[in-house]
Amino acid sequence: MMRTRPLKVALLGCGVVGSEVARIMTTHADDLAARIGAPVELAGVAVRRPSKVREGIDPDLITTDATALVKRGDLDVVVEVIGGIEPARTLITTAFEHGASVVSANKALLAQDGAALHAAADEHGKDLYYEAAVAGAIPLIRPLRESLAGDKVNRVLGIVNGTTNFILDKMDSTGAGYQEALDEATALGYAEADPTADVEGFDAAAKAAILAGIAFHTRVRLDDVYREGMTEVTAADFASAKEMGCTIKLLAICERAADGASVTARVHPAMIPLSHPLASVRGAYNAVFVESDAAGQLMFYGPGAGGSPTASAVLGDLVAVCRNRLSGATGPGESAYAALPVSPMGDVVTRYHISLDVADKPGVLAQVATVFAEHGVSIDTVRQQGKDGEASLVVVTHRASDAALTGTVEALRKLDTVRGVASIMRVEGE
Amino acid sequence: MMRTRPLKVALLGCGVVGSEVARIMTTHADDLAARIGAPVELAGVAVRRPSKVREGIDPDLITTDATALVKRGDLDVVVEVIGGIEPARTLITTAFEHGASVVSANKALLAQDGAALHAAADEHGKDLYYEAAVAGAIPLIRPLRESLAGDKVNRVLGIVNGTTNFILDKMDSTGAGYQEALDEATALGYAEADPTADVEGFDAAAKAAILAGIAFHTRVRLDDVYREGMTEVTAADFASAKEMGCTIKLLAICERAADGASVTARVHPAMIPLSHPLASVRGAYNAVFVESDAAGQLMFYGPGAGGSPTASAVLGDLVAVCRNRLSGATGPGESAYAALPVSPMGDVVTRYHISLDVADKPGVLAQVATVFAEHGVSIDTVRQQGKDGEASLVVVTHRASDAALTGTVEALRKLDTVRGVASIMRVEGE
Numbered sequence: 067m068m069r070t071r072p073l074k075v076a077l078l079g080c081g082v083v084g085s086e087v088a089r090i091m092t093t094h095a096d097d098l099a100a101r102i103g104a105p106v107e108l109a110g111v112a113v114r115r116p117s118k119v120r121e122g123i124d125p126d127l128i129t130t131d132a133t134a135l136v137k138r139g140d141l142d143v144v145v146e147v148i149g150g151i152e153p154a155r156t157l158i159t160t161a162f163e164h165g166a167s168v169v170s171a172n173k174a175l176l177a178q179d180g181a182a183l184h185a186a187a188d189e190h191g192k193d194l195y196y197e198a199a200v201a202g203a204i205p206l207i208r209p210l211r212e213s214l215a216g217d218k219v220n221r222v223l224g225i226v227n228g229t230t231n232f233i234l235d236k237m238d239s240t241g242a243g244y245q246e247a248l249d250e251a252t253a254l255g256y257a258e259a260d261p262t263a264d265v266e267g268f269d270a271a272a273k274a275a276i277l278a279g280i281a282f283h284t285r286v287r288l289d290d291v292y293r294e295g296m297t298e299v300t301a302a303d304f305a306s307a308k309e310m311g312c313t314i315k316l317l318a319i320c321e322r323a324a325d326g327a328s329v330t331a332r333v334h335p336a337m338i339p340l341s342h343p344l345a346s347v348r349g350a351y352n353a354v355f356v357e358s359d360a361a362g363q364l365m366f367y368g369p370g371a372g373g374s375p376t377a378s379a380v381l382g383d384l385v386a387v388c389r390n391r392l393s394g395a396t397g398p399g400e401s402a403y404a405a406l407p408v409s410p411m412g413d414v415v416t417r418y419h420i421s422l423d424v425a426d427k428p429g430v431l432a433q434v435a436t437v438f439a440e441h442g443v444s445i446d447t448v449r450q451q452g453k454d455g456e457a458s459l460v461v462v463t464h465r466a467s468d469a470a471l472t473g474t475v476e477a478l479r480k481l482d483t484v485r486g487v488a489s490i491m492r493v494e495g496e
Numbered sequence: 497m498m499r500t501r502p503l504k505v506a507l508l509g510c511g512v513v514g515s516e517v518a519r520i521m522t523t524h525a526d527d528l529a530a531r532i533g534a535p536v537e538l539a540g541v542a543v544r545r546p547s548k549v550r551e552g553i554d555p556d557l558i559t560t561d562a563t564a565l566v567k568r569g570d571l572d573v574v575v576e577v578i579g580g581i582e583p584a585r586t587l588i589t590t591a592f593e594h595g596a597s598v599v600s601a602n603k604a605l606l607a608q609d610g611a612a613l614h615a616a617a618d619e620h621g622k623d624l625y626y627e628a629a630v631a632g633a634i635p636l637i638r639p640l641r642e643s644l645a646g647d648k649v650n651r652v653l654g655i656v657n658g659t660t661n662f663i664l665d666k667m668d669s670t671g672a673g674y675q676e677a678l679d680e681a682t683a684l685g686y687a688e689a690d691p692t693a694d695v696e697g698f699d700a701a702a703k704a705a706i707l708a709g710i711a712f713h714t715r716v717r718l719d720d721v722y723r724e725g726m727t728e729v730t731a732a733d734f735a736s737a738k739e740m741g742c743t744i745k746l747l748a749i750c751e752r753a754a755d756g757a758s759v760t761a762r763v764h765p766a767m768i769p770l771s772h773p774l775a776s777v778r779g780a781y782n783a784v785f786v787e788s789d790a791a792g793q794l795m796f797y798g799p800g801a802g803g804s805p806t807a808s809a810v811l812g813d814l815v816a817v818c819r820n821r822l823s824g825a826t827g828p829g830e831s832a833y834a835a836l837p838v839s840p841m842g843d844v845v846t847r848y849h850i851s852l853d854v855a856d857k858p859g860v861l862a863q864v865a866t867v868f869a870e871h872g873v874s875i876d877t878v879r880q881q882g883k884d885g886e887a888s889l890v891v892v893t894h895r896a897s898d899a900a901l902t903g904t905v906e907a908l909r910k911l912d913t914v915r916g917v918a919s920i921m922r923v924e925g926e
Contacts, residue, residue, distance in 0.1 A: 090646065090790060100713070100833040101645050197643060203791035205635065205643035213627060213635035215531050216520065216811020283530070343797065346776065360520060360808035361633035364798035367773065368791065378790035381646020395825035403530040 072107035073388050074141050076166070078132050078157055079148040080113045080120060083171060083198070086377035087145060087384075088123050098381070102388040110135045132157055141166040142391050145380060147198075151175055158183060162190040167391065169383040171198035171376055177272035177288040180279060184400035193396050195383035200273045201226050201352045203375030204368040205382070210280045210356065211398055217358040219281040222320040223495065224354030225347050226273040228370040229264035230296050230316040232256045232350045234335070238313050243301050256350050266295035267333040270318045278320035278331040281356070283404035286320075286331050292411040294334035303335075303489055306421060306460065309449075310493075312337035313345050317494060321414070328409040337419055338495035345495075355495075412469030417446070417496070419462050421488035422478065426457035430483045434459060437481065441474040442466065456485070462493065502537035503818050504571050506596070508562050508587055509578040510543045510550055513601060513628070516807035517575060517814075518553050528811070532818040540565045562587055571596040572821050575810060577628075581605055588613060592620040597821065599813040601628035601806055607702035607718040610709060614830035623826050625813035630703045631656050631782045633805030634798040635812075640710045640786065641828055647788040649711040652750040653925065654784030655777050656703040658800040659694035660726050660746040662686045662780045664765075668743050673731050686780050696725035697763040700748045708750035708761040711786070713834035716750075716761050722841040724764035733765075733919055736851060736890065740923075742767040743775050747924055751844070758839045767849055768925035775925075785925075842899030847876070847926070849892050851918035852908065856887035860913045864889060867911065871904040872896070886915070892923065 075091070077084050091098065091108055099105040111123060112132035120128065129135055136144055136157050144161040146168060148154045154175050158168050168187070170176065176183070176199050187194040197207045201224070210219065225231050229251060236247040248265070251257035263269045271291040278286040296316045307314050315338055320331045338345050343365050347353040352370025357363050369375040390397055424430045431450060438445050444464040451458050463471070471490075478484050505521070507514050521528065521538055529535040541553060542562035550558065559565055566574055566587050574591040576598060578584045584605050588598050598617065600606065606613070606629050617624040627637045631654070640649065655661050659681060666677040678695070681687035693699045701721040708716040726746045737744050745768055750761045768775050773795050777783040782800025787793050799805040820827050854860045861880060868875050874894040881888050893901070901920075908914050 086790070094646075094648065097648070097713075097834075098646060101831060203647075204794060205639035208638060208643050209635035212816055213638050213812040214808065215815035216524075216528060216813075217633075217808040218524065218527070283527075343776075346773075358808065360516070360804040360811070362799045362802075362805055364634060364796075366794075366796060368794035372792075374790040375792055378644065378647040378788065381790070382643040383646075385645035386642055389828065390825070393823075393825040395820070395823035398819065401531060404527075 072105040073102065073143065073391060074109035075106050075143045075145060075384065076110045076112070076135050076141050077108065078112045078144060078146045080111050080123070081147070082373035083147045083376045083380065084111070085120060086373040087147065087380050090377055090381055092122055098385065101385050103392055104388070106384070106388060109141060133160065136161040136166065137164050139164050143384060143387050144168050145384065146170040146172060147380065148172070149174065151178065155179055159186045162186045162192050167193035167387045169380055169387055170194070170196045171380055172196070173199040173269065173272040173276060177275040180276065181285050181400060181402065188399050191396060193387045193390055194399070195387055195397065197383050198376045198379035200276050201354060202368065202370045202372060203378045204352060204354065204366050204370065206277070206354055206366055207280060209366065210277065214356070214358055214361065217360045219356060219358045220322045221357040222277050222281050222354060223344070224318050225315055225344055225352050226318045226354065226370060227264055227270040227316060228350030228352055229257045229261065230270070231347060231352070233265070234296065234299065234314055234316060235348050237299070237301065238304055241301055241304070244297060244299060265297050267293045267316065270316060270333040274318035274320055274331045274333050277318065278329060279402070281320055282322060282329045282406055283401045284329060284406040284408070285402045286329070286408055290331060290408040292332035292334070296335045299335050300489070303491060306419060307337045310337060310419065310462070312339050312493070314491070315344060319494065323409065323413070328407045328413070330409050330411070330414050332411060332414060334492060336492040336494040342495040412467060412472070414468045415465050417463055417465055417493040418471050419460070419491045419493050420475070422459040422461070423485040423488055424457050424459050425483045425485065426452040426455050427483070430457070431459065433481055433483055434461070434478065437477045438463070438474055441470050441477065443470050443474050458488065502535040503532065503573065503821060504539035505536050505573045505575060505814065506540045506542070506565050506571050507538065508542045508574060508576045510541050510553070511577070512803035513806045513810065514577045515550060516803040517577065517810050520807055520811055522552055528815065531815050533822055534818070536814070536818060539571060540568070563590065566591040566596065567594050569594050573814060573817050574598050575814065576600040576602060577810065578602070579604065581608065585609060589616045592616045592622050595620070597623035597817045599810055599817055600624070600626045601810055602626070603629040603699065603702040603706060607705040610706065611715050611830060611832070618829050621826060623817045623820055624829070625817055625827065627813050628806045628809035630706050631784060632798065632800045632802060633808045634782060634784065634796050634800065636707070636784055636796050637710060639796065640707065644786070644788055644791065647790045649786060649788045650752045651787040652707050652711050652784060653774070654748050655745055655774055655782050656748045656784065656800060657694055657700045657746060658780030658782055659687045659691065661777065661782070663695070664726065664729065664744055664746060665778050667729070667731065668734055671731055671734070674727060674729060695727050697723045697746065700746060700763040704748035704750055704761045704763050707748065708759060709832065711750055712752060712759045712836055713831045714759060714836040714838070715832045716759070716838055720761060720838040722762035722764070726765045729765050730919070733921060736849065737767045740767060740849065740892070742769050742923070744921070745774060749924065753839065753843070758837045760839050760841070760844050762841060762844060764922060766922040766924040772925040842897060842902070844898045845895050847893055847895055847923040848901050849890070849921045849923050850905070852889045852891070853915040853918055854887050854889050855913045855915065856882040856885050857913070860887070861889065863911055863913055864891070864908065867907045868893070868904055871900050871907065873900050873904050888918070
């Protein structure tokens with residue numbers, strides 16, 4: 067049973083993702099109509115540069131006045147693929163006020179203002195969907211929010227940034243240093259001219275906030291996410307990782323504490339065993355591991371970025387939101403009823419791999435071991451290598467809190483026999 | 497905003513899955529209520545053996561009269577975890593007639609009668625959800641049906657039966673033969689006393705029918721799925737696979753033809769390269785690869801069976817169906833608008849690995865190569881090994897239709913110099 071009045075969709079932004087959304091809406095119009103139960107019509111496209119030629123898009127639909135577009139009042143869905151905080155935030159809330167539901171791919175905005183945007187959607191009885199905001203085409207928001215709605219998620223552990231995974235994979239496979247690998251990523255178009263958002267972990271942290279919020283039914287904002295970039299990962303770190311049967315990945319980790327009473331969210335480079343499924347995620351691919359009480363371990367894998375994959379996620383949401391419009395219902399909104407406290411990084415418990423430059427003389431290991439013991443950090447293995455009066459100590463700990471480890475390292479730095487702390491890296495996925 | 501009248505749920509079957517569903521409904525009642533927006537109440541449990549002690553379930557809820565239970569008229573959702581065709585089919589349709597939506601884990605029934613059940617659900621304006629029918633806890637139906645609703649799926653390639661993957665993994669890692677590996681699977685509880693449904697591919701074929709139907713928006717019944725079990729896979733096949741840098745998996749493969757005008761669905765053992773993500777799926781785990789136009793390659797991985805994982809999938813559906821009840825809407829029903837023809841196995845195009853026992857004398861290779869050429873099957877590589885007047889020829893072909901390959905093999909068998917066809921195996925995932 068097909069309704070003939072088309073659903074009207076406005077597109078905010080017509081870059082790599084937006085142009086692909088527009089293209090698929092046109093070329094696959096019949097399929098979309100059949101799946102939705104009514105045709106969808108591109109009612110307007112807001113852009114910054116109206117003079118740019120946009121193949122396949124009726125020039126009459128192009129406007130630079132995004133505000134007027136979302137205020138039209140006859141729109142069913144607004145698709146926001148501008149990115150950034152403003153004007154996206156104001157345009158989305160304006161769209162709700164004027165009767166439209168919203169599909170967004172905007173991770174930064176959702177991570178910062180997700181609660182307020184959900185509240186605005188609820189107030190107006192509209193949908194806010196954003197599968198494309200995390201891990202591109204990989205269905206992740208919907209599985210977490212719907213498929214696992216009857217389960218208790220304890221952990222989300224993932225590679226959610228393709229740029230940094232490309233760089234780390236390159237360092238791992240070729241022995242290249244960070245700068246060399248970054249240069250190659252830039253040359254191949256995997257890294258932007260200013261790679262800060264990726265390599266410093268801001269992008270992954272925004273995704274971690276979104277995933278943690280959904281997984282734990284708790285508001286988690288970007289500020290709640292501990293963030294450490296991967297610019298200081300060295301070829302020597304990869305050599306150490308290999309000796310341990312590990313590789314290094316930039317991970318987003320959202321965890322429920324063992325007692326279930328709090329959660330943590332963090333982004334940092336970490337060693338993971340080569341036998342872990344995330345270790346074999348190559349190039350710019352993304353993958354997310356989800357651990358829950360009943361389902362056990364699930365993994366979702368796919369392209370984490372790019373125009374087409376992101377457009378696939380946007381269009382999946384568009385179909386869902388359109389179906390909801392037709393049935394007069396709304397999909398699941400924000401679920402934050404659990405309202406668990408988000409603990410600081412000091413409370414995170416994991417294992418650590420620490421490289422120390424030490425004096426090559428008797429008694430150093432005993433001194434170092436004493437410092438670990440005094441801070442309650444139990445040592446799993448120590449490897450000592452000496453040459454020419456200098457030596458290195460590689461310590462791998464058992465599970466300890468980040469606070470205890472930080473205290474240990476501070477005390478180690480004060481030892482005369484410790485010349486320097488060459489690297490500290492967390493060990494995950496065991 | 498919490499509604500206080502509870503949603504009433506009846507459970508048909510209280511075995512491994514059903515008892516876990518009941519347990520989680522009780523222990524996680526508050527979470528489920530918060531996520532649904534209303535409490536859910538277990539209103540009745542239909543079982544075959546009422547005398548069995550069922551911990552945590554009020555004995556007053558137990559009944560042997562499943563028909564009376566689904567006819568009560570006050571049920572919101574019926575959860576069917578009995579399995580098999582009857583009485584499950586009649587109970588589900590009776591449930592729709594009496595106002596309930598249905599969550600089912602019944603792959604055999606869905607593969608055989610999915611269209612009729614969906615029609616019954618639609619007629620009464622009710623939901624029919626069955627995430628648990630395919631690949632246990634792995635979200636797969638929902639991602640295909642909703643997340644990829646704006647994309648065009650071209651291929652679904654997966655390991656969807658844990659028992660056979662356990663057996664094949666064991667053969668691969670230990671060199672064991674089929675019977676030895678099956679015995680171990682049986683001893684460990686991975687295989688049933690009568691393993692026919694698993695090892696002959698019936699279980700996987702049912703899942704392939706369901707996945708193909710959803711992926712291609714086309715009705716695909718169990719009878720449309722080509723099925724070949726894995727009981728004839730030998731240690732020698734694994735040795736051949738290793739020489740090619742491959743392993744052997746029982747795969748469910750649903751494909752859109754290159755011209756897009758038809759689809760195929762099949763289940764059979766196949767060689768896949770060790771570099772393919774499915775090659776590293778170990779033990780009883782399941783994983784499904786999905787290839788689509790815009791999203792590219794996605795993979796979903798997790799436990800494919802077991803009480804808890806299947807219960808997780810059932811409960812995710814239960815939450816969704818309950819939300820739909822509260823909003824007065826229904827979720828996506830059957831989507832079969834594309835109505836593509838399902839082509840027979842002869843039309844399937846893939847590569848083949850063929851081992852022939854041949855006479856060790858000059859001219860045999862030329863004869864064999866001529867037969868391949870006459871049937872339009874192009875040879876990629878040939879390896880010839882001779883000893884004591886006997887020899888073997890291992891031929892790997894380029895892509896060819898199954899019909900062409902079958903014709904080739906028939907002709908080869910008629911050659912005096914070909915003493916036997918030791919094995920034929922398809923090569924996938926390249």
